[in-house]
Amino acid sequence: MEIISGFSKLSKSQKLAWLAEQVADNKEEFIAEFESYLHRDTQVQKLYDEFSENTLTNFYMPYGLVPNVMINGKLYAVPMVIEESSVVAAAAGSAKFWLERGGFKAKVIDTKKIGQVHFLWEGDFKKLDVLFDELREVMLDNTALITSNMRARGGGIIDIDLVNMTHIEPHYYQIKATFETCESMGANFINTCLEEFARSLKDWMANSEHFVGKEKEPLVIMSILSNYTPECLVRAWVECPVAELGYFDDMPPELFAYKFSKALMIAKNDPHRATTHNKGIFNGIDAVTLATGNDFRAIEACGHTYACRNGKYQSLTDCSIEDGMFKFWIEVPIAVGTVGGLTSLHPLVKKSFEILDSPNAQELMQIMAVIGLAQNFGAVKSLITTGIQKGHMKMHLLNILKHFDASETEVKYAIEHFKTNVVSFRAVRDVLDSIRVKVKE
Numbered sequence: 001m002e003i004i005s006g007f008s009k010l011s012k013s014q015k016l017a018w019l020a021e022q023v024a025d026n027k028e029e030f031i032a033e034f035e036s037y038l039h040r041d042t043q044v045q046k047l048y049d050e051f052s053e054n055t056l057t058n059f060y061m062p063y064g065l066v067p068n069v070m071i072n073g074k075l076y077a078v079p080m081v082i083e084e085s086s087v088v089a090a091a092a093g094s095a096k097f098w099l100e101r102g103g104f105k106a107k108v109i110d111t112k113k114i115g116q117v118h119f120l121w122e123g124d125f126k127k128l129d130v131l132f133d134e135l136r137e138v139m140l141d142n143t144a145l146i147t148s149n150m151r152a153r154g155g156g157i158i159d160i161d162l163v164n165m166t167h168i169e170p171h172y173y174q175i176k177a178t179f180e181t182c183e184s185m186g187a188n189f190i191n192t193c194l195e196e197f198a199r200s201l202k203d204w205m206a207n208s209e210h211f212v213g214k215e216k217e218p219l220v221i222m223s224i225l226s227n228y229t230p231e232c233l234v235r236a237w238v239e240c241p242v243a244e245l246g247y248f249d250d251m252p253p254e255l256f257a258y259k260f261s262k263a264l265m266i267a268k269n270d271p272h273r274a275t276t277h278n279k280g281i282f283n284g285i286d287a288v289t290l291a292t293g294n295d296f297r298a299i300e301a302c303g304h305t306y307a308c309r310n311g312k313y314q315s316l317t318d319c320s321i322e323d324g325m326f327k328f329w330i331e332v333p334i335a336v337g338t339v340g341g342l343t344s345l346h347p348l349v350k351k352s353f354e355i356l357d358s359p360n361a362q363e364l365m366q367i368m369a370v371i372g373l374a375q376n377f378g379a380v381k382s383l384i385t386t387g388i389q390k391g392h393m394k395m396h397l398l399n400i401l402k403h404f405d406a407s408e409t410e411v412k413y414a415i416e417h418f419k420t421n422v423v424s425f426r427a428v429r430d431v432l433d434s435i436r437v438k439v440k441e
């Protein structure tokens with residue numbers, strides 16, 4: 001691979017030609033394959049191209065649907081974008097299961113978001129603390145124009161605090177602001193306000209008669225929103241009498257509930273299990289996040305930090321069995337937007353919102369939390385009953401068969417064969433080889 005400068009300035013076909021030159025034996029075939037995934041409508045393709053930089057083509061992911069999701073008495077079909085097999089099936093299975101037991105309930109606890117200006121300042125904290133009300137007013141005044149639309153929608157800056165961080169590092173302080181961003185995820189809004197706070201801080205200190213010498217010169221390190229939003233929190237839950245859980249194959253409901261609660265206990269106490277447990281939850285949340293054009297990295301990062309809020313990494317879901325009632329719930333921070341970003345640009349994101357009946361941000365938080373809970377219920381249910389491999393292997397088998405270009409007849413034969421045999425790459429290859437040899441004979 002050669003170094004190249006000015007790659008971003010090349011046209012898409014020049015970029016592809018350069019790459020083909022670098023890596024492909026058959027350059028024409030290589031380029032044609034990339035181009036085969038471009039959208040037939042050049043205007044739509046232009047849209048996709050402009051979401052990011054140095055775009056060569058589109059990367060396809062399955063867009064699936066989970067029907068029968070009852071939340072607070074309203075029925076949804078939830079779109080999910082995910083490449084992993086069994087995830088959509090598990091969510092759909094849980095949705096159906098709980099539909100027959102009253103559905104999911106969900107409630108947004110709060111929607112506050114946070115941003116920080118980190119700065120170093122060599123001065124007397126007590127003096128700054130006393131004068132901070134004045135600085136807060138200056139910051140609010142200087143951001144009044146930026147926040148006017150958001151305030152009209154019921155949001156804006158909720159609070160601005162000064163935080164003394166000198167126990168961590170000499171001279172280190174923060175301006176910590178809380179925001180309400182209504183229907184938008186609000187990253188641009190928050191960052192614009194924070195950068196204005198930083199400018200205001202510098203001007204105010206430079207011009208204040210209360211400060212002298214170095215006190216007039218704060219060193220702003222950075223101004224950036226925090227993706228940790230523990231106060232942008234949603235709760236979702238299901239409950240039913242233990243007896244109504246029904247039988248899981250031969251397992252009676254009491255044993256199912258008992259094993260389920262022990263699985264949750266393990267995920268509360270063992271970070272190794274908690275990580276896998278929460279990964280399963282994010283299989284669900286991320287997939288809805290992607291389908292609705294939101295930022296799954298932000299939501300995941302936040303969820304994992306929240307999972308550590310008690311000083312050790314723990315499960316995001318919990319369960320109880322009291323007075324014969326089985327209760328299972330999730331509490332998770334989810335910062336999403338239903339306007340701005342990709343939400344009004346990506347054609348399939350627009351379709352997702354149509355399918356979800358145009359939810360507002362709070363409703364979307366609830367849907368995501370429910371799908372996370374549904375996913376987790378499905379995963380734990382499999383783990384404590386049949387084991388996870390049964391479902392996984394069915395999909396895995398189909399993928400391996402695809403890999404070997406199996407014909408329809410071969411697929412049918414293999415599915416029958418592997419009902420009673422263990423699936424592995426080698427076993428599938430051997431079965432196909434044996435059929436193919438027989439056909440040749």
Ligand code: MEV
Nearest residue numbers: 276277279280379380388
């Ligand atoms: C696989 O992607 C997710 C699970 O491992 C989650 C879990 O173990 O709870 C099935």
